[in-house]
Amino acid sequence: MRIRVLGIVLAGGKGTRLFPLTKERAKPAVPFAGKYRIIDFVLSNFINSGIYSIYVLTQFRSQSLLQHLSEGWQFGGLLKNQFVIPVPAQMRSVGETWYQGTADAIYQNLNLVEQADPRVVAIFGGDHIYRMNIAAMVEFHMHRNAEVTVAAVPVPKQQASEFGVIEAAEDGHILAFHEKNPDAPNLPSDPQRVYASMG
Known part of the structure; x- marks a missing residue:
């Protein structure tokens, strides 16, 4: 039996260190090698690891990112548990503030985790360029019976x-x-x- 894993991509940062590339777009939406975007690395890592339920938490200058996700990362709605869904900041905290960092972004979207009821939640940044077998990390996590694996x-x-x-x-x-x-x-x-x- 496969372990139910929910993927969450943190894609809401300002990307100030990549300015001026991030003047009009979020850092995960910065083009890479032509038609790709930085976020494609983490999404490919999830998909290649057999994780098809993915929320992408967005916030700043997200239009380019939303367009890229809609054009390149749709599964056609065949299966309810296979999706890449962008989630804009919902301001669910007291005082209705924007995300106050990565932990707050997760906290403000705990309702999504509760609704999905996964066995494991895999949280990754959307602004890194790397290749990783996330399934191997989940297996390691389960084998060690860990509360958190980083x-x-x-x-x-x-x-x-x-x-x-x-x-x-x-x-x-x-x-x-x-x-x-x-x-x-x-x-x-x-x-x-x-x-x-x-x-």
Whole structure:
């Protein structure tokens, strides 16, 4: 039996570091290699991993992204549990504010998770360029009976100030999170590298 996985893509950031490319569009909608967009990487990772139920949380300058999703990521409505649905900010929090960060974006859309009733929720940023087997990560997560599993990639310690860094024990358990700290702890097995969070 397949594990019911709900994919959520965080695609609402301003993308200020990519300005002027993000002057008129969200960072996930920035073109890449011609007809593709940055968001296509995470969506392809989900689809290639057999995860077909995906919400894309949007906020800033989303029109180009919405158009791309509608033109390139529709399954034709054949099966109810196969979708890529953009979800604009709903202002569901007290004070009806825009998303106040990634955790708040998830919090304001918990109703979608409750309605889908998945076994696993896989949350990824829509602004990274990488290839990943998310199914393998879900399998690892289930095998370890983990509450949370975080994707990370080893990078040279000199780059620690550019990333959120995960401090991990030898067995992989997360001990702490260090945000853009040049003195972040290295990998237990490699003093020259740190775990950079992919989220």
